[in-house]
Amino acid sequence: MTPTHPSRRSLVGMATVAALLLGGCAVSAVSTQPLRLRAQDTLAVLPFSNLTDVPQAQLRAQAIAVSLLRQRGLRKVVVYPQPGAGDLLQAPVEPSAAQQLRWARRQGATYALGGNVTEWRYKTGVDNEPAVGVTLQLRRVADGSVAWSASGGRSGWGYQGLAAVGQQQIAALLSGLQVVAGPKPAQR
Numbered sequence: 001m002t003p004t005h006p007s008r009r010s011l012v013g014m015a016t017v018a019a020l021l022l023g024g025c026a027v028s029a030v031s032t033q034p035l036r037l038r039a040q041d042t043l044a045v046l047p048f049s050n051l052t053d054v055p056q057a058q059l060r061a062q063a064i065a066v067s068l069l070r071q072r073g074l075r076k077v078v079v080y081p082q083p084g085a086g087d088l089l090q091a092p093v094e095p096s097a098a099q100q101l102r103w104a105r106r107q108g109a110t111y112a113l114g115g116n117v118t119e120w121r122y123k124t125g126v127d128n129e130p131a132v133g134v135t136l137q138l139r140r141v142a143d144g145s146v147a148w149s150a151s152g153g154r155s156g157w158g159y160q161g162l163a164a165v166g167q168q169q170i171a172a173l174l175s176g177l178q179v180v181a182g183p184k185p186a187q188r
Helices: 006-022 055-071 096-108 161-172
Strands: 027-031 034-038 042-045 076-079 111-122 130-140 146-154 177-180
Touching: 042 055, 055 076, 055 111, 055 130, 055 161, 096 111, 111 146, 111 161, 130 161, 146 161
Parallel strands: 034 177, 042 076, 042 111
Antiparallel strands: 027 146, 111 130, 130 146
């Protein structure tokens, strides 16, 4: 009687199936060291930049990030006011980084989150798979230095919605921010 182990042919078959399953949903998320935030800290969300050709992709990504930050336990998340953001015919005037940080200081924020949307579309082709690329950066409001950053991209299956794939990717990136209750924890 021969030992019961998979044959080389069945191993190749299993590897092929696994590759096909994983290939349809490519994911990447790269983050700096995790950062701990206190639940009672004020976090300012600055305007995201849209580096795509999709109108208002930055507003969609920013809205998802705000919602996920609140779900993670941050009690006070304030969003930079963007007058005219809903007007597709007029290009919004981008405030400078210094203006954004001054606004965040006036809000009493400890940190300010900004980001870039590098991809937010359905791929062309038979399956029309959703594809998202986002970079996030958390700055210390006091001095403007970068405390944490993350970037990544994700593509989904042809039947998935673009917003759902965007939410999954932004949630994966924000997983590097740990929200804790009580006094400020020691940084690792």
